[in-house]
Amino acid sequence: MFQLTVTPETALADEPLCIRAAGLNPFQVVTFKASLTDEKGKLFQSRAFYKADEAGNVDLEQAAALGGDYVGVHPMGLLWSLKPVNPFRRLMKQDVMNSPFYVQLELYDSFLHEDSPKVQPKASQMIERWFSGPGLQRIPIREGRVRGALFLPPGEGPFPGVIDLFGGIGGLIEFRASLLASHGFGVLALAYFAYEDLPRHLLEIDLEYFEEAANMLMHHPKIHKSGIGVISVSKGAEIGLAMAVHLKQVAATICISGTAFHDTQCKYRDLVFNPIPHQMEYIQIHVSGALRMRHIMGDPRAEVNQQSVLQVEKAQGHILFIVGEKDECLNSKAYAEQAMEQLRRHGRNNGTLLSYPGAGHLIEPPYSPLCFASWSPFLSRPLLWGGDIDCHAAAQEHSWREIQKFLRCHLTPSRSKL
Structure with missing residues (x-):
């Protein structure tokens, strides 16, 4: 059973995340994908390919991305490599108090390229990136x-x-x-x-x-x-x-x-x-x-x-x-x-x-x-x-x-x- 865990699920936008996958086959290649829709309805996406270890796990704090939107060990790469589907868009939060950016993280069991046929992810998780802390x-x-x-x-x-x-x-x-x-x-x-x-x-x-x-x-x-x-x-x-x-x-x-x-x-x-x-x-x-x-x-x-x-x-x-x-x-x-x-x-x-x-x-x-x-x-x-x-x-x-x-x-x- 594929598992995708992201902690914390709710955090300030400048706080790091711990992203892990488990339940994979040993040395299986998988795709992580992130999607965010801004307040004007514009879509930003990123993806990166990883290989599971011998236990069938991927920990982005230790594993190196093999390709996609970045290469190497970058625990937060899925967020900072988000790019607009329509060019020349800048991601800027407008309402900083009442809503976060919602980021959908998805895990696929193979290489997923931009022109790949649509398939369902094996696991997914929604995270919240807030621009205001409690009591602000x-x-x-x-x-x-x-x-x-x-x-x-x-x-x-x-x-x-x-x-x-x-x-x-x-x-x-x-x-x-x-x-x-x-x-x-x-x-x-x-x-x-x-x-x-x-x-x-x-x-x-x-x-x-x-x-x-x-x-x-x-x-x-x-x-x-x-x-x-x-x-x-x-x-x-x-x-x-x-x-x-x-x-x-x-x-x-x-x-x-x-x-x-x-x-x-x-x-x-x-x-x-x-x-x-x-x-x-x-x-x-x-x-x-x-x-x-x-x-x-x-x-x-x-x-x-x-x-x-x-x-x-x-x-x-x-x-x-x-x-x-x-x-x-x-x-x-x-x-x-x-x-x-x-x-x-x-x-x-x-x-x-x-x-x-x-x-x-x-x-x-x-x-x-x-x-x-x-x-x-x-x-x-x-x-x-x-x-x-x-x-x-x-x-x-x-x-x-x-x-x-x-x-x-x-x-x-x-x-x-x-």
Whole structure:
């Protein structure tokens, strides 16, 4: 009798699973298949082939996949190798509080290829991947100009406070904020354009809006008063770094796949920072049809662009740069290295760089599928993000641990201050 066991069946989306099969014939080749339908009805699937041991068992923590969507020993490979049946879809949880992603795991007693005739699985199990832990509270924010959602863990706190910024797709994206809050942080998922009454397009960055959000978070009774953190990606990382430079409330900043200069005009009080011009002639069309934007930025080291370079040496808090070396949207490694060199030239040691070979642009919480390219609401073609599937998965797993360590280290007051 074929048996498929997955433990735990219900878990946070960033928690690992133990997947095992039993009751097989000795050395039998089987197929594991995973299927997930997102909230818009789009299907994601993965499969991998394994050989049972002499006792007729397969344990994904020890057994190596022989082929399929990945090869080798990868206990969570069935989740991070999920890919859209329709191309250019990005898997993003919308409702983080009321429903999980349901993943159907199935076991077949032979090789099951994409064009194989439909057969019934020998065993199956449904698992739940949640983005909010027990007791997590979500508070919609409409305070002054600030729009977003505040996530608070259960308990009285105070908790380390973090602002979460996503990039150029706009709107309000909550899945990373809710996961971080499930690990003990008070996190404000902050919208800054294309949401409610905020501007439809990001034509200018008004840093005073983000200062208002930082003050609001710091004044919350359940948030530590010693300073807040910012976690940011892509366009959001440009803003996160500007916050680190100009806002004294910011004690720790995480910049994922961003720039070290102004790509959009930025203003703060009486200061106006002009953007580096785009070199549109360097846009390339990938074989997939997606736009490769990696080389469209002007050289920030050129004299004409110096006024656009962020003065990272003025940041009082700590900065963690996270980049993928196969980022096809931005040359984010070069920009992070430039910022690190700028810090060193000014005698500062408050920067850390994590650079991941094979990782792409969208470095997300662990076990998230690689999104190689996806549609943007503001472009006529999909954008190329890049990344090699297994290297990207490893980068996400490692960086998520480092993100939490970094935030706890720099946002939690020492016992001597309590």
